[in-house]
Amino acid sequence: MSFLPYVIVAWVLIAGLYGVVTSRHLVHQIVCLIVVQSSTYVLLLAVGYRTGAVAPYFYDVPVHTPAVDPVVQALALTDVVVEAAVTALLLAFAVQAHKRFGTLDPHELVQIKG
């Protein structure tokens, strides 16, 4: 059972990649890219987890209470914010692609570009 979270990481990553490859709509493709990135959150939080430990906040528990790794949590936190901003940038590009070429189908866009 202790391997299951890692299987989920691989599954989410591959499922997202499958979506990116087979997508017929740019917005859908961008959402699939978010799915790919979500696998990193699962991985980061899974490697830092310790059974029975508390969150790394010592406001109302003594300092020596066993706690999970705060470093990976900090990484996941910034990861989420940066991902949201980069998604917005990609969506802006999708808006521009639609205005310029009149389609959001990646296959048709490839044909237009030649």
Add this chain to the structure above:
Amino acid sequence: MTERWRRGVFLAGAAGLAALLLWGLAGLPGFGRYPGPYGDIINRIAVAQTNATGVVSAVNFSYRGFDTVGEEFILFAAAAGVATVLRHLRGKDRISTRRAALDRVAPPASDALRMAALAFTGPVIVLGWFLATHAQTSPSGGFQGGVLLTTAFVLVYLAGQVLLFRRVSPEDLTDIAEAVGAGGFAAVGVTALALGLPYLSNYLPLGSTPGAVSSSGTIALISLLVGIEVGAAFLLIIGELVDQALLVREGGT
């Protein structure tokens, strides 16, 4: 390349990737058996060193602060990119956009949505401010608080007050707030250099009680600056996207 070929090539590659990935992941310690030592060391020393009881914030804004500066500037660059790409479009193809959107009519906001959005605006601002200013004590911080502050403005927009949304978040002010947030973070670091300390050292008084709002020196200050930066960056992005929707809406009605 045909669709079937593309899928076949991907599935072959994905099977190989999955095998390698699972093989690699199998070498990690089992779930729930964190081996340390870095997290354990930081958990042990962070409260005594920084007077911040929120160790994730201490890591983010102090131990790993240099990294966070970089990440914050990714956010800054992405927001600038969105503004550049969308402002370039605005005004130029106004007429063609209008023609393209003639068949779309934007539905007006329902009374229930309007009531809920306006009722939540105040509490969301308070919660966002609370999160941005309590990074040092509890699970919160500038990143979360900033996003929540933006949500308050989005609620105004959801309530159908598009013009009000623009009035409460003027572009110039948003731009300035974003620059102050991002530049302030870097300036806090440079001030440490001027004092003869390493970049981003915690040079402010740490306070006497761990977990007090006034404790933890630069961690609290940087968290607030990050809150301003994140809030302004997302407000800028959403403002640009709203303007795009407005172009469409103008055409629809």
